[in-house]
Amino acid sequence: MKRLILVRHGETEWNAARRLQGQQDIALSEHGRAQALALRPVIATHAPDIAFTSDLRRAAETSALLGHADAVATPRLREQGLGAWEGREIAELMAEDPDAYRGWRAGTNVPARAEGWSTFRSRVEAAMLDAISSCRDVALITCHGGVIRAALDTLIALAPSRIIPVGPGSMSILAHDGSGFRLEAFNFSPGRVELHAPD
Structure with missing residues (x-):
């Protein structure tokens, strides 16, 4: 049995302000x-x-603090590019068009100039499959909330509309038995259960 340990980077000031980061560094x-x-x-x-x-930077710094400063850095693990929504506050987007925001969370709406869900999902899947084939037993992947949602969608068919936001500084685990993946842990953080994490 091999495992992927997926960690969302720790909180940033933009997370605390509930401002979408996308690929902003x-x-x-x-x-x-x-x-x-x-x-x-x-x-x-x-x-x-x-x-x-x-x-x-937010992911690479988290990886170093986890004891893995030597982690292989790859742009395939970047957050979804959010185009016109990068830097926007979630409350502002919800006030303007709540259906558009909910659609984006479900993978069915693409903001202007943003990376489409299917393209994002495909690059995340390739990164995850490379990681599972590269590890002996356990691969640590420090990434972003959207990347984890995309991995769960593509690897275990858990639709993004059925997933709460992944908490900053949390861990999820996918196990691979040689034929497929299963979810062993989701959104675990020491000492707390995060149910209202920022995107």
Whole structure:
């Protein structure tokens, strides 16, 4: 049995303000660094033998704080490009057009100049399959909430409309038995259950 440990980067100031980041290169906040450090001993118990990270700063910094500064950085693990919505506050988008926002969360609406869900899903799937084939037992993947939603969609057919936002500094686990994937953990964070995380 092989496993993918998927970690969403720790919180940024934009997360705290509920502002969509997309592929903007935002650094971790102090709270985000503390989240990563709190998760570090949990990750260590799983003893990843290889690590990958998004090349965006918030993910790479989280990976280093988890004890994997040597993680292979790849743009395939970047967050979905959100085009005109990058930098916009969620409350503002909901006030303008709640159906459009809910549609984006479900993978059915594409904001202007944004990366489409099917394109995003395909690049995430390729990154996940490369990671599972590259690891001996456990691969650590430090990435973004949208990447985790896309991985669950493509690997276990869990539609994004059925998934709550992934919490910053949280861990999810997918196991692979040689024929397919199954979800073993979702949205785990030490000491808390995050039900209202920012996108």
